[in-house]
Amino acid sequence: MTDMANTPSTTSASPLAAISAAGVSIWLDDLSRDAIESGDLAELIAERHVVGVTTNPTIFAGALADGTAYDAQLRELAAAGASTEEAVLTLTTDDVRAACDLFRPTFDATGGKDGRVSIEVDPRLARDTDGTIEAAHRLWNTVDRPNLCVKIPATKEGLPAITAATAAGISVNVTLIFSLDRYRAVAQAYVDGLEQAHQAGIDLTTIHSVASVFLSRIDAKVDAALEQAGTPEAMALRGRAAIAGARLCYEVFEEIFSTPRFGALAAEGAHRQRPLWASTSTKDPDYPDTMYVDELVVADVVNTMPRKTLAAAHDHSRATGADAVHGTYDDSRQVLDALVRHGVPYEKILTDLEDAGVASFEKSWAELLETVTAGLRAAG
Template sequence: MSEQNPNLAALSAAGVSVWLDDLSRERIQSGNLQELIDTHSVVGVTTNPTIFQHALSHGDSYATEVAELAGRGASVDELIRTITTDDVRSACDVLAPVYEATGGVDGRVSIEVDPSLAFEEDKTVTQAIELWKIVDRPNLLIKIPATKPGLPAITRVIAEGISVNVTLIFSVARYREVMSAYLAGLQAARNTGHDLSRIHSVASFFVSRVDTEIDKRLDELGGDERLALRGKAGVANAVLAYAAYQEVFVDGGDFPELTAAGANVQRPLWASTGTKNPDYSDTLYVTDLAAPNTVNTMPEKTMQAFADHGEVRGDVVSGHAAEAAQLFASLEEAGIEIGDVFEVLETEGVDKFMKSWQELLDATADTMRSAKQR
């Protein structure tokens, strides 16, 4: 019988759900995903356009299906939709026992709406409902970006009884709007008779990208005092987000009434947790963000690093909001325009996913042409 890695098991015991930030058909068919569930405490999977672009561009796991669909005259969009939803459905099936064992909290697999729809509310809602029906698994999460047009889309999709992973959150201010959108969706779902206990949501707060952008600006400004602030903003931002989560879902507000109706909290999820600066610990965004009722979605490289030498020091997030706020005050004093940082990060985040999606379209079109010529 397989044994869980002790470091990741300790992280799980501290209240952190370990999700893998990657998916491919090879990972599913080889048994690797099941192995990570059995040995690395993995209880969920997230995907995004970049992950699918990489999966479809490497190896030959998709060759047969691509050739078959191309032979039927499928369009590039139809082919990508079929392949990605097939993979996500299969991953949902692999994680179904976890879903059952955790009462639906974990065992989740995320699929993202087309990133080109990030600023189109109605089309986002339509595609979210379509993806939910195509995958047809209760442990699916539909990823919707937390752009301004994404907020009402989140409310409308939740109102349909569909579980949502809200992605690309950078600022605490936007995160508060995301929580409000979730609560409004639950109220609407309740009013139309949906079972609130079956609706789940996570709010994906991006971490390392905050440090990357702020560190770059600190380097440009220079000076020892400014440089001493590098590598601290990402964690501090997440600490402030967790305090906002506790305020809304733990300490009161309107949520107790919804809880009585069976509603689930919207858990904070720490995304972009691979360390991009080699000067920082490769487990920084795992060790320093351990807190109850959170999710940490990790690239496999980060997961393996934590398995090898990660530390769990208990809840290192709760009760540290004042220190985090002080750090941001120091950054402002140092000349960092925090609001501009978050605007740049959101724009870049959407652009990166759109670029990956276009690369996926182009690569798939090339593959289809080759398949037709054989």
């Protein structure tokens, strides 16, 4: 199993092979100690073209609450007198460090582009710039692996933290991006950080970043507004908002990372911040379960898939590897303009989704703390 994990299979007839060959990096949106220790994650690397993994507070809360994989370490932490916060940091960063080691061959083979493992800063800091910067440094130093990505939310307060972390040489996965304007601000924050890193003498070749654009949550809210409108024209727009927005984010990606400003950084070894398609499991059962995979195949992006989406894409994705993004920009703008004409409060929906995303991760973090507190108490 270990040898198989070194490189993805190139002989599979799975649609994932075509998607990967088209330049889409397939990352798994799931991580647990059991998946690492059982060989399950290694098998996905070998057989499903998985070249990275992302986590978030909800994933960690579920992993800690499920099964007994963490019981022994909880007993050790309880015996050492660890606080809940200390235990959470140790448990989560140990998992991420182990996953980084598992993905290290991929990291080396891709020159650091993939083989990445993401861990999120405490979501309670989403509106605290200084606290986020401090937490990013703590996670980076604790995991101590070059293929780590620290997840920072794309809140207004998160933008300067993205710049500061990048300037310090930390690779960042920017999360919870919903709007095109915020995507543009995130990309600019990254470029600002690269310039500061270069001025500080940091090797730009060591810094990588992705910008996570969330998808299915947008369609769930926009579709509800379209259904209230109820006209045939409005109903025809269902399921189109998220993909249109993502495609326009890719247009901005091409624009920003082809400027002379970034060109000067690229000459020093800087990497483009790749768009990452997140929240890729469809919420509406009427939609194809691989919709956010099939419609967003294009070079130099990441698609992070929950296990069910990964399995569905392996089994029956319609993607052939053909570019599904270039040539769609005008149509995508027309879709977003039509939403507004039909009374959809599109910008407000995106703002509300950011707030809801932060609140959801805060709730999951509270559940994680409660689970670890109970585990420490039981172990003691």
